[in-house]
Amino acid sequence: MAEEKIGVYICHCGTNIAGKVDVEEVTRWAAEQPNVAVAREYKYMCSDPGQDLIKQDIQEHGITRAVVAACSPTMHEPTFRKAAGDGGLNPYLLQMANIREHCSWVTIDGDAATEKAKRILGAQIHRLPLNLPLEPIEVPVNPNVMVVGGGIAGIEAALKLAATGKKVYLVERDPSIGGHMAMFDKTFPTLDCAACILTPKMSAAGKEPNIEMLAYSEVTQVDGYVGNFKVKVTKKARYVDIDKCTGCALCTEACVVRKVPNEFDQGLSKRAAAYIPFPQAVPLKATLDPTRCLTLTGKKCKQPCVAACGPAAIDFDQKDEEIELEVGAIIMATGFQLWDPTPETRYSYGKLDNVISSLEFERISNASGPTGGHIVCKNGEPPKSVAILHCVGSRDENYQEFCSRVCCMYSLKFAHLIKEHLPETEVYECYIDMRTYGKGYEEFYKRLMDEGVHFIRGRAAEVSDVGLTPNEEGHLVVKVEDTLLGVTRRLPVDMVVLSSGLAPRADAKSTAQIFGFGCSANGFYLERHPKLEPVSTVTDGIFIAGCCQYPKDIPDTVAQAGAAAAGALALVDNATVKVEPTISYIDPEKCSGCHICVGLCPHAAIQYNEEKGVAEVIEAACKGCGVCVAACGSGVPQQRGYLDEQIFAEIEGALAL
Amino acid sequence: MSDQFEPRLIGFLCRWCSYNGADLAGTSRMKYPPNLVPIKTNCSGRVDPTHIFKAFAEGADGVLIAGCHPGDCHYINGNYRTAGRFPLMKKMLEQLGLEPGRVRLEWVSAAEGDKFARVVTEFTEEIRALGPLGWRTQTDVDPAQAGSAASDRVEEAVPA
Numbered sequence: 001m002a003e004e005k006i007g008v009y010i011c012h013c014g015t016n017i018a019g020k021v022d023v024e025e026v027t028r029w030a031a032e033q034p035n036v037a038v039a040r041e042y043k044y045m046c047s048d049p050g051q052d053l054i055k056q057d058i059q060e061h062g063i064t065r066a067v068v069a070a071c072s073p074t075m076h077e078p079t080f081r082k083a084a085g086d087g088g089l090n091p092y093l094l095q096m097a098n099i100r101e102h103c104s105w106v107t108i109d110g111d112a113a114t115e116k117a118k119r120i121l122g123a124q125i126h127r128l129p130l131n132l133p134l135e136p137i138e139v140p141v142n143p144n145v146m147v148v149g150g151g152i153a154g155i156e157a158a159l160k161l162a163a164t165g166k167k168v169y170l171v172e173r174d175p176s177i178g179g180h181m182a183m184f185d186k187t188f189p190t191l192d193c194a195a196c197i198l199t200p201k202m203s204a205a206g207k208e209p210n211i212e213m214l215a216y217s218e219v220t221q222v223d224g225y226v227g228n229f230k231v232k233v234t235k236k237a238r239y240v241d242i243d244k245c246t247g248c249a250l251c252t253e254a255c256v257v258r259k260v261p262n263e264f265d266q267g268l269s270k271r272a273a274a275y276i277p278f279p280q281a282v283p284l285k286a287t288l289d290p291t292r293c294l295t296l297t298g299k300k301c302k303q304p305c306v307a308a309c310g311p312a313a314i315d316f317d318q319k320d321e322e323i324e325l326e327v328g329a330i331i332m333a334t335g336f337q338l339w340d341p342t343p344e345t346r347y348s349y350g351k352l353d354n355v356i357s358s359l360e361f362e363r364i365s366n367a368s369g370p371t372g373g374h375i376v377c378k379n380g381e382p383p384k385s386v387a388i389l390h391c392v393g394s395r396d397e398n399y400q401e402f403c404s405r406v407c408c409m410y411s412l413k414f415a416h417l418i419k420e421h422l423p424e425t426e427v428y429e430c431y432i433d434m435r436t437y438g439k440g441y442e443e444f445y446k447r448l449m450d451e452g453v454h455f456i457r458g459r460a461a462e463v464s465d466v467g468l469t470p471n472e473e474g475h476l477v478v479k480v481e482d483t484l485l486g487v488t489r490r491l492p493v494d495m496v497v498l499s500s501g502l503a504p505r506a507d508a509k510s511t512a513q514i515f516g517f518g519c520s521a522n523g524f525y526l527e528r529h530p531k532l533e534p535v536s537t538v539t540d541g542i543f544i545a546g547c548c549q550y551p552k553d554i555p556d557t558v559a560q561a562g563a564a565a566a567g568a569l570a571l572v573d574n575a576t577v578k579v580e581p582t583i584s585y586i587d588p589e590k591c592s593g594c595h596i597c598v599g600l601c602p603h604a605a606i607q608y609n610e611e612k613g614v615a616e617v618i619e620a621a622c623k624g625c626g627v628c629v630a631a632c633g634s635g636v637p638q639q640r641g642y643l644d645e646q647i648f649a650e651i652e653g654a655l656a657l
Numbered sequence: 658m659s660d661q662f663e664p665r666l667i668g669f670l671c672r673w674c675s676y677n678g679a680d681l682a683g684t685s686r687m688k689y690p691p692n693l694v695p696i697k698t699n700c701s702g703r704v705d706p707t708h709i710f711k712a713f714a715e716g717a718d719g720v721l722i723a724g725c726h727p728g729d730c731h732y733i734n735g736n737y738r739t740a741g742r743f744p745l746m747k748k749m750l751e752q753l754g755l756e757p758g759r760v761r762l763e764w765v766s767a768a769e770g771d772k773f774a775r776v777v778t779e780f781t782e783e784i785r786a787l788g789p790l791g792w793r794t795q796t797d798v799d800p801a802q803a804g805s806a807a808s809d810r811v812e813e814a815v816p817a
Contacts, residue, residue: 513729
């Protein structure tokens, strides 16, 4: 091995590292290590002057290898590798030693942290002479983008991308795009009508020539990598030829199965088995419900829908269709589901009439909802008093620990809508803390106080129908401690609205697995960095937007959708993208052709060459997991950047001290 | 520091899940013992049994392998290969006289900083209880000093 000159650069990171690790001592120690030509410390190594230290040493002191002991490589490895490249060194001859996340931040004792920092750094110093120059692999980028989920986040991202001229596939599981926002009546705090601001966007997405809408479709498989994803999408059979269907809804009127709970109205109304989910649906096409349609379930039916359909669009023989699409980037905007309040039995949801969820209230107050926008109890009478209970399934260690961020505001909106429709009705808001953090939100809260809404600071303990006084007889009774007054109150009311939190979709985890990224502990999609990369995932080329990442309001969702669209555009607007060269190679001189690696490769990137009798790596398909390297009995496949001898050297260095 | 035995541990962490989980433990300022030095690999499936043997040969008292949860592997199924190899390797180490507790396989996701901190804490305590392995000190030894229980078993296991 030729004599190498290693430069060691140790970052204080302000006091993040230096507050615990004795940086001077580590620097002194590093300078004495084999092959180390220079060891420096600096307050912020990632700053321009810090990076310049590395460049200068390469140019002036002939440094041939470098190690930066600082934060996680996930954070700044690209920064420092670029600096090394700018200085004239192959970027892969620079390693990082993570002495912040893995050392100073997690260790109590300063001396122990200093020792550990030396071990972590020592591993890299020991490995560096074995590092080899590598060149990133440049691969072409498919300019198309897929957006998964057609709520406001997906629609916004798709429209933004389409406006740049990119082809967008918008995949939506339901028969229509629109998502939760389409169900809302008004939006806080401005009280814009949700339909008035959403439907123009839905319609624009439907008409946009650059958007290919795949409604009533689901992604089943994702292969490939950044810039080159291959996505399998199943277009579920609607049993209606959408090229012929005009959306006239005559089939839905003719259908004899009329008692199907309408999902869009939270089951508060009924629809037919032939249905259009809501009047503003995009695409405005009918769907036959395969679980309820008599013909499709093998029962007898005179098929009045067929007779009613002028263009003869109904096709009972339609089958699910699987298509494969190629895209360069993917935006996940799969949204949330309302936390189901049933497990919170003390609130009697599902047991007592007129205890309703927030989405049910949205539909009841909506002019196109099951009651035509009249806020009424189950008996059709308007409630004389309503209690709105906050934090149901939110901020609760038994269910979801986090704050869902939108419930306080939508609860205030409900109170306003009740007061607007029914000025005489008493409204009680039972809250833990009022969280009105957004633009115009606190002002809205103040306004509601002036509208005569009663605010009771306390989480409701119970909802029952047991009246203890004549006053309470025949009413729902909410028991709540008013923590400001220090008294327990019993509120006899006609309606209870449960302000349920936002939950990750039930299949969020399995969906994330299909796309190859992870979920946070609370079940929402995991972003690459919580602050600096909130719309990226660990998988390059896959972005996230909206409530699938974490509960958020519509303005934040729209902003995030724009950010995700920009992230995707910054990728697919390039002809090529560089990918890590840490892939495997097989020396044909050494390979015995035993086939073990061929079957193990998860990406089918190893082929057996019959003629030569050896296994060969298909470089474009290899993603660099290294499974073949570990599996080969003779150690023939090797992984660039993670050669066995490099890993051995790291182990030696880590244990040398 | 007290004079209690401080085990030397190596942790092979896959870069997609467990390395990021360890980062999250740091970002969240969770505290755990300083005994484990992480080594990053792209996938836990890259960890070759020889890496484990090497670590013990270089003086490690325990080795942790941490990867993505089943189903979460960035490389589809690399972690299943790890899971498949691990028992064989463990058995082999047992045949060499190692206590089975000196190697540990854990699934730590990028969101499980708390789990990473807990695993390292537990593992450190478990190895502390087992005592030093000292394979490295064994080889260039003076037999008089090679008295620990583990090392006796190593000698038994090596054919004469």
